[in-house]
Amino acid sequence: MPDAFRYCFRFCCDPGFNDGIEIPKLLSFVEEARVDDVMVFVNVEEINTGHMSEQEQDVWLDLLRRIKPLLNERGVTLSVNHWHSLMHADLGKQFRADQPFRGMVDPYGNVSTLCVCPLDENWRAYIARIYARYAALSPDTVWVEDDFRYHNHAPLVWGGCFCEEHMHRFSERAGKQLTREEFVAGLLSPGEPSPYRQIWLDECRAGLEGAAQAIEQAIHAVNPDVKIGLMSSVPYVHAAEGRNWKSLLGTFSGEKNPPVSRIHLPAYQELVPSKYLQAFHMVSYVNRALLTPETLVYPELENYPYSRFSKSLAFTRFQLFGSLALNLSGMTIDLFDLNGRGIIEQDGYQQMLREAKPALNAMNESGAFSSPRKGVCVLVDEKASYHLHTASGTQMEELYPAEVFWAGLLPAMGVPMYIGTAPEDAYGVAAVSGQYFRNLTPQQIEQLFSDNFVLLNGDAIDTLADLGLAHLIGIQSIHWMAQNSGAYTYEQVTNGKIYTGVPAARASNVISGSDALNIEYLPNADIEEYSALYDSFRKRTASCQCVVGNRALIYPFGHFESPQDIPPMLLNDVRQEILQDVLAVSGRMNAPMVDGNPYLVPYAFDGGETAHLYLVNGAMDAVNGVSLRLCGLCGTYSVSILPSRGAPVVLTLRLGCERCMLPLTIEPMETALVSMRRIGE
Numbered sequence: 001m002p003d004a005f006r007y008c009f010r011f012c013c014d015p016g017f018n019d020g021i022e023i024p025k026l027l028s029f030v031e032e033a034r035v036d037d038v039m040v041f042v043n044v045e046e047i048n049t050g051h052m053s054e055q056e057q058d059v060w061l062d063l064l065r066r067i068k069p070l071l072n073e074r075g076v077t078l079s080v081n082h083w084h085s086l087m088h089a090d091l092g093k094q095f096r097a098d099q100p101f102r103g104m105v106d107p108y109g110n111v112s113t114l115c116v117c118p119l120d121e122n123w124r125a126y127i128a129r130i131y132a133r134y135a136a137l138s139p140d141t142v143w144v145e146d147d148f149r150y151h152n153h154a155p156l157v158w159g160g161c162f163c164e165e166h167m168h169r170f171s172e173r174a175g176k177q178l179t180r181e182e183f184v185a186g187l188l189s190p191g192e193p194s195p196y197r198q199i200w201l202d203e204c205r206a207g208l209e210g211a212a213q214a215i216e217q218a219i220h221a222v223n224p225d226v227k228i229g230l231m232s233s234v235p236y237v238h239a240a241e242g243r244n245w246k247s248l249l250g251t252f253s254g255e256k257n258p259p260v261s262r263i264h265l266p267a268y269q270e271l272v273p274s275k276y277l278q279a280f281h282m283v284s285y286v287n288r289a290l291l292t293p294e295t296l297v298y299p300e301l302e303n304y305p306y307s308r309f310s311k312s313l314a315f316t317r318f319q320l321f322g323s324l325a326l327n328l329s330g331m332t333i334d335l336f337d338l339n340g341r342g343i344i345e346q347d348g349y350q351q352m353l354r355e356a357k358p359a360l361n362a363m364n365e366s367g368a369f370s371s372p373r374k375g376v377c378v379l380v381d382e383k384a385s386y387h388l389h390t391a392s393g394t395q396m397e398e399l400y401p402a403e404v405f406w407a408g409l410l411p412a413m414g415v416p417m418y419i420g421t422a423p424e425d426a427y428g429v430a431a432v433s434g435q436y437f438r439n440l441t442p443q444q445i446e447q448l449f450s451d452n453f454v455l456l457n458g459d460a461i462d463t464l465a466d467l468g469l470a471h472l473i474g475i476q477s478i479h480w481m482a483q484n485s486g487a488y489t490y491e492q493v494t495n496g497k498i499y500t501g502v503p504a505a506r507a508s509n510v511i512s513g514s515d516a517l518n519i520e521y522l523p524n525a526d527i528e529e530y531s532a533l534y535d536s537f538r539k540r541t542a543s544c545q546c547v548v549g550n551r552a553l554i555y556p557f558g559h560f561e562s563p564q565d566i567p568p569m570l571l572n573d574v575r576q577e578i579l580q581d582v583l584a585v586s587g588r589m590n591a592p593m594v595d596g597n598p599y600l601v602p603y604a605f606d607g608g609e610t611a612h613l614y615l616v617n618g619a620m621d622a623v624n625g626v627s628l629r630l631c632g633l634c635g636t637y638s639v640s641i642l643p644s645r646g647a648p649v650v651l652t653l654r655l656g657c658e659r660c661m662l663p664l665t666i667e668p669m670e671t672a673l674v675s676m677r678r679i680g681e
């Protein structure tokens with residue numbers, strides 16, 4: 001019976017240099033760390049020689065042949081981590097004389113000396129042959145690296161590809177001969193997207209799916225059982241290259257295998273856990289929702305540039321437990337140098353991995369994480385780059401959608417959320433940011449508001465107004481107020497309620513806050529004001545947080561610096577209490593929220609008769625007793641608790657309707673899976 005949570009260890013040694021020492025060390029590491037699969041690096045990073053020849057590959061094939069039976073007799077599978085597809089970066093290397101490959105070209109005409117255009121038929125034939133030779137060894141999975149993308153191929157500016165062949169295709173579809181400058185200016189032009197935008201995104205998608213098909217067919221012609229995994233980067237960046245996740249992974253998987261994905265975990269080096277979780281929710285959690293449920297997902301746990309100077313054992317362990325809500329098959333684990341130094345036993349990762357495995361298996365076996373999700377539905381669209389309006393039209397980065405704001409904010413504030421890829425995924429409460437509304441028709445937008453209570457940030461409100469639909473939320477006109485312009489410096493509660501234990505509580509908004517909208521409402525609008533914005537002279541400037549007609553929260557902050565930016569002042573206890581109060585009063589929340597306790601993140605799952613709540617403590621303070629705002633979970637429950645450290649507990653609890661206390665201690669960077677089954681009124 002395979003483990004419910006598989007460790008896929010990425011193994012680097014340098015054949016001819018230290019394989020004699022490293023292979024025995026690998027076997028003992030695998031046993032001690034309870035590794036399930038070994039992904040052997042080939043032609044990797046510091047010892048990468050460019051697009052290698054078949055003679056060079058022979059050396060690696062020999063290594064793979066020697067390792068495979070040793071692993072298999074221990075019940076461990078062999079996989080291949082061939083390190084380059086298009087190639088990550090030039091790094092001073094070139095194509096060889098017998099490699100007639102076409103270099104990738106950036107928006108300014110710079111040509112790569114080692115990264116290829118994915119349309120290049122010579123390269124496609126080459127990479128297909130390389131992969132076919134791995135398939136002959138019948139590995140469990142062969143991986144395609146995350147250089148399988150258009151962006152991030154240094155020293156190119158942004159990436160490519162605007163080579164002659166690409167320009168020919170763009171021109172053909174546009175029906176006129178285009179210069180690179182003309183096409184780039186067109187695809188980035190501000191306002192309503194020009195037809196060049198769609199040509200760019202469609203052709204990008206087709207180019208990589210074509211290359212994927214060449215690799216897939218070569219592998220499966222040799223061995224149809226070999227799984228093909230894809231490594232990837234940040235989803236809002238891939239949106240700017242037209243990625244259709246299900247289609248691309250489906251192309252790689254072929255007819256008989258499941259899709260396999262290594263999604264990015266956004267911390268190569270150790271971060272404060274709360275900041276890591278914010279990025280995790282805006283990147284990894286969103287990425288998982290863009291894949292089919294049956295995709296085998298093994299995220300990227302890596303401590304680049306390696307050693308415990310980059311990441312501690314404790315943080316590495318936290319990333320394992322902190323990823324479970326993604327609904328995983330396991331984790332890819334990359335811990336040691338890619339220069340061939342080998343496994344460093346004195347680091348002690350193997351003991352940590354061994355100790356964590358039973359709890360990871362038990363939590364994954366519970367079935368909680370594959371159950372339907374509850375809470376606020378944060379809406380994103382992988383095709384957003386087709387529809388968004390750019391600001392200046394000068395940089396490729398302007399094609400990155402900013403739809404994940406609420407995915408970063410809500411979990412930090414104790415509000416469970418999940419990602420919806422269509423408006424129909426929302427069941428009661430939806431959250432919209434950036435220019436998401438441009439992905440919908442006016443009818444879909446009206447339907448979203450009639451079916452749900454909707455959280456809206458300033459950019460979403462701005463977009464709605466630009467679409468001529470601000471009247472749906474009672475708004476007559478808006479204008480932006482710049483932060484630090486003197487117009488406002490703080491927000492003050494105006495509804496007479498006590499938040500954080502003080503009357504008329506204030507929350508700052510200067511220097512580390514954001515721009516805010518000044519909103520004029522329609523005369524007949526049903527507005528319930530929670531707070532207003534004030535200047536330094538205590539003079540009221542504008543209304544701030546308002547609920548309109550019990551259908552939307554107006555959260556007027558926006559104009560953030562990047563798609564992943566949440567200004568520090570928005571992470572604040574007054575704003576947390578207002579937000580939770582708004583959600584509780586709406587009567588539409590279907591999942592419990594965590595009271596207080598900044599960065600104690602709840603994930604809620606509907607397991608039929610059993611409700612699951614997965615709690616991840618991203619704070620540096622321990623939690624003693626978890627107070628929940630229940631939103632309708634009254635009754636007597638049999639509660640089972642699986643902690644990330646320590647023994648499981650079963651107890652009977654009577655839960656109140658408004659609030660209850662789970663008798664639970666969760667240390668910093670620890671987690672607990674709470675499963676609740678009702679046994680009485």
Ligand SMILES: [Zn+2]
Nearest residue numbers: 117161163166
């Ligand atoms: Zn090209």
